[in-house]
Amino acid sequence: MYKATKKKRGEIHRIQIAEGVEKNGKRTRLIGAHYFSSTESAADAWTLVQNYLFLHYDLSNTVVISNSDGGSGYEFSQFNEIVTGCLCHEHVRDAYHVNQKIKQRLNFVPELQAELKKAIRHHDWSEIELVLTTAESTILIDEEEVETHQKEQIRLLKGYLNRNWDYLMPLYKRGLGENLRGIGTCESNHRPYSYRVKGHG
Known part of the structure; x- marks a missing residue:
């Protein structure tokens, strides 16, 4: 702009x-x-x-x-x-925008951001769900407004990853050569x- x-x-x-x-x-x-x-x-x-x-x-x-x-x-x-x-x-x-989305949505559990990026690199949905479930388990249930906001962030992130799942597969996993990385x-x-x-x- x-x-x-x-x-x-x-x-x-x-x-x-x-x-x-x-x-x-x-x-x-x-x-x-x-x-x-x-x-x-x-x-x-x-x-x-x-x-x-x-x-x-x-x-x-x-x-x-x-x-x-x-x-x-x-x-x-x-x-x-x-x-x-x-x-x-x-x-x-x-990848830049995916990483920005992770940082934005999981800002309340920065220690899990690297784990989620690794799960994306592995292109393993079960790993994604494990990280997001772990993130949800850290939510403070005694603060209703915070709890609602953080659950919504996880829901939005999961939806984003699900919508873009086909495009998140690393190039080296697509049969185009082991050394091929992002562009x-x-x-x-x-x-x-x-x-x-x-x-x-």
Whole structure:
């Protein structure tokens, strides 16, 4: 989001594509990265990406891995539509946003947050339920308002994980190679945009 006028806010709709990642010392670098943005609508940004893919790739021989937070305009269906006819399409929920959700919902039991992340990496629903049940057992039942709020946080988190379960499976468990890890690079590349709209050059 950015301040467009005194009464309105604008939004930069961003999509990026790359052909993979490579090691650059301790850091990683995107291979063949291209960035697309629009201040008009997400649909405009998607049109730019779709045209670029059509002109530069034969998707019938391409495995596509997509990644998003699942927000409006960035659902699995949107990605799937622009890569129709690809060899294989795997969609992943962005780890940054999943971790933020865990931190927000389980802020009253920070010691269980790492356990829940581990259960997600194992992609084991029984482990998820065990952690959430443990979290529920720590709720103070002598404070009704706190109890209600914390139970609601657990319910919301469980619903979120359940809705996104297919997209939470790690890439290495999808038969795409043991060394394949996440592609959560979009958040880290917000900086040039945020600096620009904040007047830093």
